[in-house]
Amino acid sequence: MFLCRMKTILDVLMSFDEKLHLLYDKPEIDSIKYLAVSDVTGLSKAQLRAFTGNEITTPQAEKLTDIANQLQTGIPLQYILGHTEFYGLNFQVNPSVLIPRPETEELVEWIIQAAQERHQQEAILDIGTGSGCIPVKLKKHLPDAEVSAIDISPAALQTAKQNATLNGVDVAFIEADILNPVEISFPQYSILVSNPPYVTEREKAHMHVNVLNNEPHLALFVSDHDPLVFYRAIADFALQHLTSNGLLFFEINENLGQQMIDLLQDKNLKNIELRQDMRGKDRMIKAQKA
Template identity: 40%
Template structure:
């Protein structure tokens, strides 16, 4: 009877484009995705499912060794405990963004009335869908400039039973007659400067969309200025704005919000101690 551990060891050994620790984590992810085997199942060498359909391991290893993200290989990723479909049309959700979402859920957990939320640059819909699922009083809208991203986000909302309205809208060109107000404005906009690309890994540069990643070095805070300006007109009196930020521009991003009349601006660090998100209120 075939068991999990020998397959795990074979996969780990043949994922050669990454350090051994990362290769082992990828092997765990593959066995979980294809056979539903958790890490403890693998380590205790449980039998492989008897009626399993074997994937093409050679092709999977080939893709991983080209540094194609494992999330693209298996087609999904876990975000805040929910499984999201991902593709090269959207940014792969990161753990840092989970921290931002948990902050929002904490801040609005005790609200009993409707909480109107807009997620600007929704991508896969991970922020919008998660907030809709875990804040039952929320009324959530997701904006993006990409038709492909919105199609994927709608599919994720459907698969996860989330009630989110997705709309194609560019934060840089919101109609002057737009009148809706929001209690929560959240955005994880493009914030990597073009000059930083040389420091990035191939699995990001070659496989994730430039549109969701990069801003020009000449105006790296362009989207934060637009989000803050939008909040001046469309954030409710007691509302809050939440953004993920580039660690290099923590102080400068704070200043963007301060210049527009925000009085309470908090910078939060990620698990590596780097400036990673901001909450701003009037």
């Protein structure tokens, strides 16, 4: 009688390599496979590297095979697992929300630093919140701040509310369209932040297929003829609902840094600062209301 050999950690890691080599480059495959195997087995990346000969259970092997098969279709790992990490916190994610990116962590870090330097109680609004990663993290680090968030998508707001509960913070969520905000009476805020849609239609050709086919286009794309439509609307909103000396933060398209400076200057905002992300790309900007 022959018994099937139990799969080892090395077996499943190699299986990911074989199944994903046509979709991703090697560094991305390495990131994906270690994250997947770690999530299923509970072992750290260091343990996976050190004990590649260790066997895993049959249910674990079957689950990892299923994950690899789903990855082959282009579904992002974060959607398959149903969660991801953002700035040290765990967030639920699904196709109704964008998967949080590392550059957004840099934006949040900038906001936290600016708020801590001001030594005042802040009233913060995140516009287009998606998964809620920005307001939840801000509330976690700035517990005395009043933090609110809006989004046009009821499904996204439901996910954001779950993430606030998951991380034990109180954030007020509002369903609203920033392009038509007149139906809601908004108070004054000392900090506004937004990571709005900023990928132009012509840039679609350069995006990975797993993003195009799975992440919500409503949160990603703007038309080529008016790529700053959301920034203009939010800047106008800031003129009405940002307190004197209040701060406005944006994550931006790397190719539109100068255009963003011009837009904010045209709105008579001051102390405009453009920053690059960890990869040296123009990615975030801050302005202040006079």
